[in-house]
Amino acid sequence: MxxxxxxxxxxxxxxxxxxxxxxxxxxxxxxxxxxxxxxxxxxxxxxxxxxxxxxxxxxxxxxxxxxxxxxxxPTVVADHRDAPVNALGYLRAMFTVDDVDETLGRLRVRGAELVGEVVQYQESYRLCYIRGPEGLLVGLAQELN
Missing domain, CATH: 3.10.180.10 (2,3-Dihydroxybiphenyl 1,2-Dioxygenase, domain 1)
Known part of the structure; x- marks a missing residue:
């Protein structure tokens, strides 16, 4: 199947x-x-x-x-929210957005912090990682085509 x-x-x-x-x-x-x-x-x-x-x-x-x-x-037994991006196990969810800068502006009001910097991959994407509520790692991708 x-x-x-x-x-x-x-x-x-x-x-x-x-x-x-x-x-x-x-x-x-x-x-x-x-x-x-x-x-x-x-x-x-x-x-x-x-x-x-x-x-x-x-x-x-x-x-x-x-x-x-x-x-x-039962109560939570482990906390992986502060794990760096090269930690084993669940890492992040990546979302495609229309505009990385505009999205970052809206999410910063809700406490999001940029992990590194916004970078461009070739002529294809602008990408970044942010820490959202409770330190959750979220990726943002903007298609450039």
Whole structure:
């Protein structure tokens, strides 16, 4: 059987409302919020008795989603938000935007900080990494064609 699609990428946060506001400002749409708990959920994740608030964010084209999760139970056991870009494991989500500079201006109001600098790759892209709410690493790419 063939792979159909990637459904979503999950990110665990402490403040769900701040994360939602940040990704809305980036251009994602809030598809819905829910509370997930119960024995069935713990069987999926292997965490047992869990209670999680989630928000599903959708890209404007409708093809990709970001699942933001805030764990109420069990407590968070590790924090990778300050990991450098060459750390093993989940690194970042990259988003294509119309204008990197304009997007940076809007996201800086929400606390985003540029990691390095905005660079141009050949005649194809302008790229940068930013740290968003709670130090989440996000990439921005502007197509130049």
């Amino acid at each position: 063939a792979l159909k699609r990637m459904d979503n990428v999950g990110i665990v946060v402490e403040d769900l409302d701040v994360a939602i506001d940040f990704f809305r400002e980036l251009g994602l749409e809030l598809e819905g919020r829910a509370t997930i708990e119960g024995e069935w959920a713990g069987r999926v994740t292997g965490l047992g008795d869990q209670h999680v608030e989630i928000a599903m964010m959708r890209t404007p084209d409708g093809h990709s989603r970001l699942e933001l999760s805030r764990f109420l139970r």
